[in-house]
Amino acid sequence: MISAYLxxxxxxAFVGINISIGKEIVEHVPVFLFSEFRFIxxxxxxxxxxxxxxxxxxxxxxxxxxxxxxxxxxxxxxFSICMxxxxxxxxxxxxxxxxxxxxxxxxxxxxxxxxxxxxxHQWVSILLSVVGISMxxxxxxxxxxxxxxxxxNLLVFxxxxxxxxxxxxxxxxxxxxxxxxxxxxxxTISLVLFLPFAIADFVKTDLSAVPLKxxxxxxxxxxxxSVLSFVLWYRGVAxxxxxxAGLFTGFMPISAALVSILFLGExxxxxxxxxxxxxxxxxxxxxxxxxxxxxxxxxxNG
Numbered sequence: 001m002i003s004a005y006l007x008x009x010x011x012x013a014f015v016g017i018n019i020s021i022g023k024e025i026v027e028h029v030p031v032f033l034f035s036e037f038r039f040i041x042x043x044x045x046x047x048x049x050x051x052x053x054x055x056x057x058x059x060x061x062x063x064x065x066x067x068x069x070x071x072x073x074x075x076x077x078x079f080s081i082c083m084x085x086x087x088x089x090x091x092x093x094x095x096x097x098x099x100x101x102x103x104x105x106x107x108x109x110x111x112x113x114x115x116x117x118x119x120x121h122q123w124v125s126i127l128l129s130v131v132g133i134s135m136x137x138x139x140x141x142x143x144x145x146x147x148x149x150x151x152x153n154l155l156v157f158x159x160x161x162x163x164x165x166x167x168x169x170x171x172x173x174x175x176x177x178x179x180x181x182x183x184x185x186x187x188t189i190s191l192v193l194f195l196p197f198a199i200a201d202f203v204k205t206d207l208s209a210v211p212l213k214x215x216x217x218x219x220x221x222x223x224x225x226s227v228l229s230f231v232l233w234y235r236g237v238a239x240x241x242x243x244x245a246g247l248f249t250g251f252m253p254i255s256a257a258l259v260s261i262l263f264l265g266e267x268x269x270x271x272x273x274x275x276x277x278x279x280x281x282x283x284x285x286x287x288x289x290x291x292x293x294x295x296x297x298x299x300x301n302g
Contacts, residue, residue, distance in 0.1 A: 008245055011229045011233040012252040015229055016255030019252075019256040020256060020259040021221055025218055025221065026087075028209075033201035035080050037218055039188075039222075042187040043184070050181065069189060074166055075170075076190040079166065089155065090149045090152030099249070105164035105246075106245070116243055124285055125247055126282070129247060131275075164246070168242060170237050183234065247282060
């Protein structure tokens with residue numbers, strides 16, 4: 001179980017770090033073109049690995065294929081568009097305000113769609129998570145009430161809903177499709193979804209003007225966001241309840257805040273420290289209790 005917690009935490013840490021990185025990338029490369037590059041590179045890595053691991057599957061059951069499509073549509077296509085455009089209108093710190101609602105969204109959807117019972121200690125941990133992350137993200141001018149920032153925050157909130165649905169769909173496929181199969185399928189479907197929009201961006205973009213630093217950041221983003229974070233999340237979510245997995249999304253805004261502090265020059269305050277303690281307390285409260293049993297006991301060992 002500890003390994004599952006570490007996988008979930010690291011997966012969300014990658015996502016949080018990439019919020020700030022993505023904000024810098026889309027200042028030089030259009031959102032759709034950048035996303036297409038990401039999925040092309042990820043597919044070039046994942047498809048050969050899939051074949052080498054002997055996990056290639058030539059056909060999917062209709063229900064599995066439909067779930068994979070909607071998982072890709074909500075959790076990758078809409079999430080990427082809403083998050084990358086959202087941080088263009090607002091700050092990376094402001095985005096953390098919205099991402100603090102991910103655990104609550106996952107808990108709600110797990111109750112409505114998976115019929116998972118949400119016990120009192122889980123609601124307490126969700127509340128601690130929301131309070132802690134809100135303390136982090138409201139500090140330093142993160143809550144900007146200008147119309148542009150409000151629009152950006154709305155887009156980020158839509159990304160949060162997409163992330164919650166992504167987790168629910170991943171849970172439905174746990175034990176039926178391996179983490180590598182899901183990751184490869186999601187990236188391939190996303191490549192197709194982004195392709196027509198990426199072509200339009202490509203025609204009007206001068207790629208020779210893109211700095212080498214941005215190319216390197218795009219490679220890092222593709223490997224961590226499209227390969228590592230997916231595989232880690234799928235492995236972790238197969239072993240715990242969806243509502244428990246949702247608690248680990250608290251690492252997303254924490255890592256985003258740390259990157260903003262260390263690399264974007266934002267100040268670390270007492271509220272950041274207290275907020276992080278709240279989030280850690282939330283994770284401990286949600287994972288230490290033996291009442292939260294995993295829905296699937298035969299986790300994939302791939």
